[in-house]
Amino acid sequence: MSYIVSKAESVNRALDLVVPLQEPVKIHEDMRYSLLARGKRIRPLLCIAACELVGGEASVAMPAACAVEMLHTMSFIHDDLPCIDNDDLRRGKSTNHKVFGENVALLAGDALLPFAFEHLVSATSPVVSRVRLVRTVGELAKAVGVEGVAAGQVADISSEGFCFSIIIHLHKTAALLEASAVLGGIVGGGSDDETERLRQFARCVGLLFQVVEDILDVTISSQELGKTAGKDLVADKLTYPKIMGLEKSREFAEKLSRDAREQLLGFGSDQVAPLLALANYIANRQN
Amino acid sequence: MSYIVSKAESVNRALDLVVPLQEPVKIHEDMRYSLLARGKRIRPLLCIAACELVGGEASVAMPAACAVEMLHTMSFIHDDLPCIDNDDLRRGKSTNHKVFGENVALLAGDALLPFAFEHLVSATSPVVSRVRLVRTVGELAKAVGVEGVAAGQVADISSEGFCFSIIIHLHKTAALLEASAVLGGIVGGGSDDETERLRQFARCVGLLFQVVEDILDVTISSQELGKTAGKDLVADKLTYPKIMGLEKSREFAEKLSRDAREQLLGFGSDQVAPLLALANYIANRQN
Numbered sequence: 130m131s132y133i134v135s136k137a138e139s140v141n142r143a144l145d146l147v148v149p150l151q152e153p154v155k156i157h158e159d160m161r162y163s164l165l166a167r168g169k170r171i172r173p174l175l176c177i178a179a180c181e182l183v184g185g186e187a188s189v190a191m192p193a194a195c196a197v198e199m200l201h202t203m204s205f206i207h208d209d210l211p212c213i214d215n216d217d218l219r220r221g222k223s224t225n226h227k228v229f230g231e232n233v234a235l236l237a238g239d240a241l242l243p244f245a246f247e248h249l250v251s252a253t254s255p256v257v258s259r260v261r262l263v264r265t266v267g268e269l270a271k272a273v274g275v276e277g278v279a280a281g282q283v284a285d286i287s288s289e290g291f292c293f294s295i296i297i298h299l300h301k302t303a304a305l306l307e308a309s310a311v312l313g314g315i316v317g318g319g320s321d322d323e324t325e326r327l328r329q330f331a332r333c334v335g336l337l338f339q340v341v342e343d344i345l346d347v348t349i350s351s352q353e354l355g356k357t358a359g360k361d362l363v364a365d366k367l368t369y370p371k372i373m374g375l376e377k378s379r380e381f382a383e384k385l386s387r388d389a390r391e392q393l394l395g396f397g398s399d400q401v402a403p404l405l406a407l408a409n410y411i412a413n414r415q416n
Numbered sequence: 417m418s419y420i421v422s423k424a425e426s427v428n429r430a431l432d433l434v435v436p437l438q439e440p441v442k443i444h445e446d447m448r449y450s451l452l453a454r455g456k457r458i459r460p461l462l463c464i465a466a467c468e469l470v471g472g473e474a475s476v477a478m479p480a481a482c483a484v485e486m487l488h489t490m491s492f493i494h495d496d497l498p499c500i501d502n503d504d505l506r507r508g509k510s511t512n513h514k515v516f517g518e519n520v521a522l523l524a525g526d527a528l529l530p531f532a533f534e535h536l537v538s539a540t541s542p543v544v545s546r547v548r549l550v551r552t553v554g555e556l557a558k559a560v561g562v563e564g565v566a567a568g569q570v571a572d573i574s575s576e577g578f579c580f581s582i583i584i585h586l587h588k589t590a591a592l593l594e595a596s597a598v599l600g601g602i603v604g605g606g607s608d609d610e611t612e613r614l615r616q617f618a619r620c621v622g623l624l625f626q627v628v629e630d631i632l633d634v635t636i637s638s639q640e641l642g643k644t645a646g647k648d649l650v651a652d653k654l655t656y657p658k659i660m661g662l663e664k665s666r667e668f669a670e671k672l673s674r675d676a677r678e679q680l681l682g683f684g685s686d687q688v689a690p691l692l693a694l695a696n697y698i699a700n701r702q703n
Contacts, residue, residue, distance in 0.1 A: 153562070160562075207523075207526060210522065212517075212518035212519045213519050213523075230499075231499035232499045232500050235497065235499060235500065235522070236494075236500075238526075239491075239494060239525075239529070240562040242529050243556075243557040243558075243559075243560045244561045246553060246557040250550055250553050250554045250557065254550055258546075259545075259547050259549070259550050260546050263537055263541055263546050263549055263550060263553075266533060266537050266550075267534060267537045270531065270533040270537065271530075271534055272530075273526075274531045274534055275443055275447075275531055
């Protein structure tokens with residue numbers, strides 16, 4: 130657990146430096162409000178651990194790690210807006226638009242998205258080859274584009290009361306988690322095979338993350354979860370516990386944990402330690 | 417004028433191919449609704465003409481041209497939303513959210529933004545060096561980021577009734593126009609000096625565009641303009657005619673035209689023809 134905590138702290142410090150409170154103040158204040166709220170930093174941690182798996186220094190992956198966290202933040206700022214999920218609570222605080230207004234929240238998201246690319250390119254280009262850098266941009270754009278996060282959200286909208294929940298989860302959570310691991314692999318100097326195994330690992334972890342999220346959503350209160358709990362149930366969206374029951378959901382989570390670990394066979398035990406710590410953290414988290 | 421028309425047609429055909437009507441259908445339908453609406457295509461034309469100025473083939477600049485048009489489209493879809501400008505009319509049609517709903521409009525914009533980067537990178541990388549490609553990503557991200565379009569919009573929000581109109585225009589319209597020309601210069605193989613002159617040219621043209629827009633806004637009807645006319649007046653925003661009067665605004669437009677042309681001195685007459693045609697088109701447009 131101390132690996133997770135210390136790396137999450139270094140991500141927090143990096144984000145604080147990368148998005149300082151500067152002119153125009155209002156939009157930076159807004160961006161920082163959500164970006165620096167105490168999140169689990171699973172995506173940046175995955176990115177850094179993936180980089181370390183293939184033998185790269187953690188520092189090489191930090192800009193990519195910050196970029197994925199910016200895109201995740203942008204995604205939930207827009208997701209929480211009244212015209213989408215209309216959520217009041219996120220990361221234990223009022224949602225962005227509740228504090229800054231819908232207009233500023235919308236534009237802060239619009240600013241975070243390109244800034245993620247700008248930061249990735251400017252901060253990574255001194256230490257990673259242009260060929261690898263171009264690949265990271267392509268992977269990241271695809272993850273948050275029409276096939277990734279955005280598509281997940283559109284499916285989300287159209288599916289209230291219908292059966293597309295699994296597809297939503299696959300798209301929405303998985304796309305950026307996969308990209309996080311893949312980016313870490315690319316900037317860390319991983320081979321195509323290693324990067325592909327990182328993608329598979331992240332796919333298992335992404336599903337695992339969602340199953341655990343769904344389980345927590347029906348078993349704990351809003352206060353513990355840091356966002357409005359049970360909301361998916363109220364909105365009549367399908368979740369894993371609703372589809373397969375709570376017990377089967379827990380078994381599924383265990384299977385996904387095993388599948389994820391299998392992707393790491395053949396790597397040295399020092400190299401796999403960070404990713405294993407992360408997978409365990411996701412499997413056992415209580416909020 | 418025939419250069420403008422034929423190049424605009426080729427941009428329209430390219431956009432139609434790049435964003436086909438595919439799964440998920442709803443979001444693609446939404447994106448195509450605004451992207452393929454008959455716009456002036458000034459940004460993509462500027463990008464292509466800039467590429468031609470420095471000796472590049474028009475086809476090399478087409479992906480960058482499509483990318484800037486996607487980002488422009490994304491920007492006005494979000495700008496028209498009820499929580500920002502609450503506009504009903506754009507490009508002679510109902511605004512995106514009026515047809516598809518706020519939620520889909522929001523997410524279509526969110527999807528267009530990363531897709532612009534994805535398309536730029538995937539379609540340009542076979543024909544342009546990775547070093548130049550990385551530069552285009554950085555320029556484009558900066559243009560639509562917190563210093564560019566998004567900042568312009570936040571200034572827009574805070575300034576109803578105040579004096580920041582000029583700053584808004586500089587940011588909002590200029591950032592993407594500048595990037596369009598700069599991207600064309602980079603992918604066309606231009607030198608740093610040539611690219612810098614293209615940036616200056618675009619800066620003049622960007623101001624020119626806005627001055628002409630403001631003049632048209634007070635002198636013609638909504639039907640001719642294709643968007644709600646006089647809205648800036650109603651909302652008490654400052655425009656060039658309100659600040660300096662209609663006559664001085666026209667003189668300012670003429671001066672900007674001359675300044676733009678000066679940036680092109682020293683290039684061959686064949687090379688400058690496309691950019692000159694575009695500057696003249698912007699100066700003399702009636703809608």
